[in-house]
Amino acid sequence: MGIAYTLQIVAQKRAHPGHAAIILSLESVFAVIGGFVFLAEIIPLRGLFGCCLMLAGMILSQLLSRKSNYSA
Numbered sequence: 001m002g003i004a005y006t007l008q009i010v011a012q013k014r015a016h017p018g019h020a021a022i023i024l025s026l027e028s029v030f031a032v033i034g035g036f037v038f039l040a041e042i043i044p045l046r047g048l049f050g051c052c053l054m055l056a057g058m059i060l061s062q063l064l065s066r067k068s069n070y071s072a
Contacts, residue, residue, distance in 0.1 A: 008024075018065075022058050022061065022062070025054075025058075026054060026055065026058055028051075028054075029051045029054050029055055032047060032048075032051050033051070
């Protein structure tokens with residue numbers, strides 16, 4: 001666990017602040033995916049739907065920001 005936090009801090013120093021904020025806000029999504037894959041946890045449909053919404057929002061925000069950067 002300590003190694004993960006150390007890598008997170010090192011990566012944050014080199015990342016764009018907006019990108020780092022989006023990635024860190026998805027920590028719960030990554031936790032659910034990790035629990036499902038590695039621990040065989042059962043995730044309720046409501047939880048899966050919420051994770052999909054968060055992931056879609058992150059992808060959409062990145063795609064829209066790239067599009068606005070190219071047009072400006």
